Amino acid sequence: MTNAQAVELVGQIGKGNIFAISGGRVALIGGELLLKIANGYAVKVALADNDTYTVQRVFRGKVKAEAFNVFADEVGEVAYTASCYYNRAFGVAVAA
Numbered sequence: 411m412t413n414a415q416a417v418e419l420v421g422q423i424g425k426g427n428i429f430a431i432s433g434g435r436v437a438l439i440g441g442e443l444l445l446k447i448a449n450g451y452a453v454k455v456a457l458a459d460n461d462t463y464t465v466q467r468v469f470r471g472k473v474k475a476e477a478f479n480v481f482a483d484e485v486g487e488v489a490y491t492a493s494c495y496y497n498r499a500f501g502v503a504v505a506a
Contacts, residue, residue: 411438411441411442411443411456413438415457416438416443419457419463419485420436420443422482422483422486423455423485423486423489424486427486427487427489427490428445430490430493431447431489431490431493432445432446432447432453432493441457442454443456445489445493447493450469451469451493452467452468452469453465453466453467453468453489453492453493454466454468455485455489458478460479462478462479462480462481463480463481463482463485463488464476464477464478464479464480465477465485465488465489465492466492467492467493475492475500477492477500
C-alpha cells in the first residue's frame with residue numbers, strides 16, 4: 411500500500427472512526443495501516459489483491475481474528491468492530 415492509498419483508506423474509514431479506534435494514531439507499517447488501540451491490541455488494515463481490504467484484530471503481534479473481502483464502503487464499520495475487543499464478535503477467530 412502506498413502513501414496515497416493509505417490516505418484514501420483513512421478517508422474511507424472516516425476521521426470519527428479513526429479517533430474512536432485509536433485516538434487519531436495512524437501508522438503505515440509494511441504496507442499495512444496500523445491503528446493502535448490499548449493494552450497491546452491493534453487493528454491492521456491491508457489492501458488485498460482484489461481491491462478489497464483485510465481487517466485484523468492483533469494482540470501483541472499475534473492475529474486474534476480477521477475479516478476478508480471487506481469493501482471500501484464497509485471498512486470503517488468493520489475496523490471499528492475489530493477495535494471493540496471486550497464485547498463484540500469479529501471476523502474469523504484465529505487459533506493460537
